[in-house]
Amino acid sequence: MRLFPFSVNGKAKAWLHSQPNQSLTTWRDVETKFLARFFPPSKNTEARTAIATFAQGADEPLCEAWERYKSLLRRCPNHGFEVDLQVQTFCNGLQPQTKMILDASFGG
Incomplete structure (x- = not known):
């Protein structure tokens, strides 16, 4: 302290x-x-919504999408999302072609 x-x-x-x-x-x-x-409740709700509805941009590279997602998480330190849900939300927000490349690079 x-x-x-x-x-x-x-x-x-x-x-x-x-x-x-x-x-x-x-x-x-x-x-x-x-x-x-x-981080009043209204700001917290707005930030949590941005995290939960994350989507990779049409021409956004994976690394930039990841950095943008991490930035959303940092903006709301009390978001309350567990790590596994954070990963799932990020992966679900990726473009289909990026998901396929990511899946292939990790063996499915």
């Missing part, structure tokens, strides 16, 4: 300094209040 102030900047740092003394005594307090401030 002592290092947390060094990991934020801008609006997050201003928010942290605006918190009353001794109001953030546990990591759970920090997490709950930080997520409530910067």
